[in-house]
Amino acid sequence: MELQVTLQKRFNNFHFDVEFEVQGERIGVFGPSGCGKSTLVGLIAGLSKPDRGKVILDGETLYDGTKNLNIRPEHRRVGMVFQRPSLFPHLSVKGNLTYGLKRCSTANRKIAFDDVVEVLQIKHLMDRGVKYLSGGEKQRVAIGRAVLGNPRLLLLDEPLSALDDSLKFNIVPFLKDVCRTFTIPYLFISHSLLEMQIMTDQVLNLSDGRVLEKTTAEALVRARMGESMAGYMNLLRLTSPQPVDGIYAYNWGDQQLLIASGDTQPEGLFELLSTDIILFKSHPEAISARNLLQCRVIRTFEARHRIGVDLDCGGDGHLVAEVSKQAVEELGIREGSEVYAAVKATAFRKLV
Amino acid sequence: MLGFTPADYSAILLSVKVATTATLLSLPFAFAVAYVMTYRRFRGMVALDVAVNLPLTLPPVVIGYLLLILLGREGLIGRHVLQPLGIQLIFTWKAAVIATAVVGFPLMVRPMRTAMEAIDERLIHVSRLLGAGWFDTIITVILPVSVRGIIAGSVLMFARGLGEFGATVIVAGNIPGVTQTIPLAIYEYASSPRGDVMALSLCAISIAISVVVLVFHEWLARRMVRRD
Numbered sequence A: 001m002e003l004q005v006t007l008q009k010r011f012n013n014f015h016f017d018v019e020f021e022v023q024g025e026r027i028g029v030f031g032p033s034g035c036g037k038s039t040l041v042g043l044i045a046g047l048s049k050p051d052r053g054k055v056i057l058d059g060e061t062l063y064d065g066t067k068n069l070n071i072r073p074e075h076r077r078v079g080m081v082f083q084r085p086s087l088f089p090h091l092s093v094k095g096n097l098t099y100g101l102k103r104c105s106t107a108n109r110k111i112a113f114d115d116v117v118e119v120l121q122i123k124h125l126m127d128r129g130v131k132y133l134s135g136g137e138k139q140r141v142a143i144g145r146a147v148l149g150n151p152r153l154l155l156l157d158e159p160l161s162a163l164d165d166s167l168k169f170n171i172v173p174f175l176k177d178v179c180r181t182f183t184i185p186y187l188f189i190s191h192s193l194l195e196m197q198i199m200t201d202q203v204l205n206l207s208d209g210r211v212l213e214k215t216t217a218e219a220l221v222r223a224r225m226g227e228s229m230a231g232y233m234n235l236l237r238l239t240s241p242q243p244v245d246g247i248y249a250y251n252w253g254d255q256q257l258l259i260a261s262g263d264t265q266p267e268g269l270f271e272l273l274s275t276d277i278i279l280f281k282s283h284p285e286a287i288s289a290r291n292l293l294q295c296r297v298i299r300t301f302e303a304r305h306r307i308g309v310d311l312d313c314g315g316d317g318h319l320v321a322e323v324s325k326q327a328v329e330e331l332g333i334r335e336g337s338e339v340y341a342a343v344k345a346t347a348f349r350k351l352v
Numbered sequence B: 001m002l003g004f005t006p007a008d009y010s011a012i013l014l015s016v017k018v019a020t021t022a023t024l025l026s027l028p029f030a031f032a033v034a035y036v037m038t039y040r041r042f043r044g045m046v047a048l049d050v051a052v053n054l055p056l057t058l059p060p061v062v063i064g065y066l067l068l069i070l071l072g073r074e075g076l077i078g079r080h081v082l083q084p085l086g087i088q089l090i091f092t093w094k095a096a097v098i099a100t101a102v103v104g105f106p107l108m109v110r111p112m113r114t115a116m117e118a119i120d121e122r123l124i125h126v127s128r129l130l131g132a133g134w135f136d137t138i139i140t141v142i143l144p145v146s147v148r149g150i151i152a153g154s155v156l157m158f159a160r161g162l163g164e165f166g167a168t169v170i171v172a173g174n175i176p177g178v179t180q181t182i183p184l185a186i187y188e189y190a191s192s193p194r195g196d197v198m199a200l201s202l203c204a205i206s207i208a209i210s211v212v213v214l215v216f217h218e219w220l221a222r223r224m225v226r227r228d
Helices: A037-045 A093-102 A113-120 A135-148 A165-181 A193-199 A217-225 A325-331 B006-039 B045-057 B060-071 B076-085 B093-117 B121-129 B134-145 B147-162 B166-171 B182-190 B196-227
Strands: A002-010 A015-023 A026-030 A052-057 A060-064 A078-081 A153-157 A186-190 A202-207 A210-215 A233-244 A247-252 A255-259 A267-273 A278-280 A291-303 A306-312 A318-324 A338-343
Touching: A002 A037, A015 A037, A015 A202, A026 A037, A026 A193, A026 A217, A037 A052, A037 A078, A037 A153, A037 A186, A078 A135, A078 B121, A093 A113, A093 A135, A113 A135, A113 A165, A135 A165, A135 B121, A165 A193, A186 A193, A193 A217, A193 A233, A202 A217, A217 A291, A217 A306, A233 A255, A255 A291, A278 A325, A291 A318, A306 A325, A306 A338, A318 A325, B006 B045, B006 B093, B006 B134, B006 B147, B006 B182, B006 B196, B045 B093, B060 B076, B060 B093, B060 B166, B093 B147, B093 B166, B121 B134, B134 B147, B147 B196, B166 B182, B182 B196
Parallel strands: A015 A210, A026 A186, A026 A202, A078 A153, A153 A186
Antiparallel strands: A002 A015, A002 A052, A052 A060, A202 A210, A233 A247, A233 A267, A247 A255, A278 A338, A291 A306, A291 A338, A306 A318
């Protein structure tokens, strides 16, 4: 997917003025609330009209102020999932899902109804009224409805924000699966860096109606480390849990991690904050933390008053820890040095 | 019921016929006006708003008189549109329909508009992005989602239509068997000696029809709540 955007729109006390060009399938639009994320989405979808500018999607001009060209939203083939599911209340689940499919020309129909239903696991809901669905089910139906419209670009406008944490990360795999299976590129809009890390390859960083930079979620998380108490979020995809004395032993590359918040699902996505990793210069004889990893320092980076440490933990294991400047000197942390990283079993948070 | 003359029976039937016809005739117009007032921004919106709601505050007699001037033989519409087409409206039941429709119009528009204003804008956005044009969206989203307002508006106009007197008596007259509706018949009985019993009987019929309409509305509303 290739998207070129130059757009300007003046509101009462807000001036929206963006210019960017992106290529890729998983693009994030990041920024605090009120920075113009939803404005951007509305303009790309054609739901509101800019003062001037240009929108070109995959070589086709959707809007050009100078030529007075403004393709209607129903002809743009751009799908959208909002924060709230916004299902049609008068239609059944099936009626909602097929609304876009029915209006899609046969030439553009590439996605089969049954496949989407299977990926989203909503077959059993088919004849229900939408009022009788749970929050997560509703959002899955909303995703299915947008996908079945066979869009060439999906606009995901904070689709996870209205869901509580456990539900949020339940939806993530569905969202990722459906976009990957049917190769639908998307713009993922959110103010959550964690969601950006999980959902995107590239990120447009928006602030006050402008695009500050084209970057990655990784770079943003590193930059933010110094500002936020939470630190850097390590995301670990772990497999094959085995129960051990009331906690779980997960495989991480060729080593094992002991995790308190585990369960029996074969795979899980865990969050581990850089602030929860303690580094030792040599092997501590006895320690209460259940995980002790021998690591090599790849490099260090500075974020305000904190130092981030990139660790190679053997296998494909890679972690970012965070220490103070004094600690760096005392432990002699430099590129190539060996350290031990200790992590408590309770420090991991299961996301998916 | 006892003692009803054929003219009384035809007054009862005519009342129902006029109110029903006026309601059905107004439905598409009222829906269009409610839609335009909810979703379109244009110059003269205030003027339209005032024009639509004017019958609510004007005395019905005034409306009747204005209609008479407009539709009568010398009137703007009467002379240039109706006469060339050979249509005679004044002093027929059709004039009663028009009078009823005009008087009840704001009552029909208001609940429709309230219902449309309550529709989540994103439903409309979603439908557009899924490939539905604006007319498609009106028929498949706005209409079904605002159906309760449409029913409420229709019931209000029908009920108001059953009681229409002032405008009707001027444009349609009070001709027994032709343009005499229940309220006009009651008026005639009430102003004639020994007409009390007949007037009361027609009142009873009037109450019965109103009760049936309200019960029907309640039933429909409940059924929709259940369906949701």
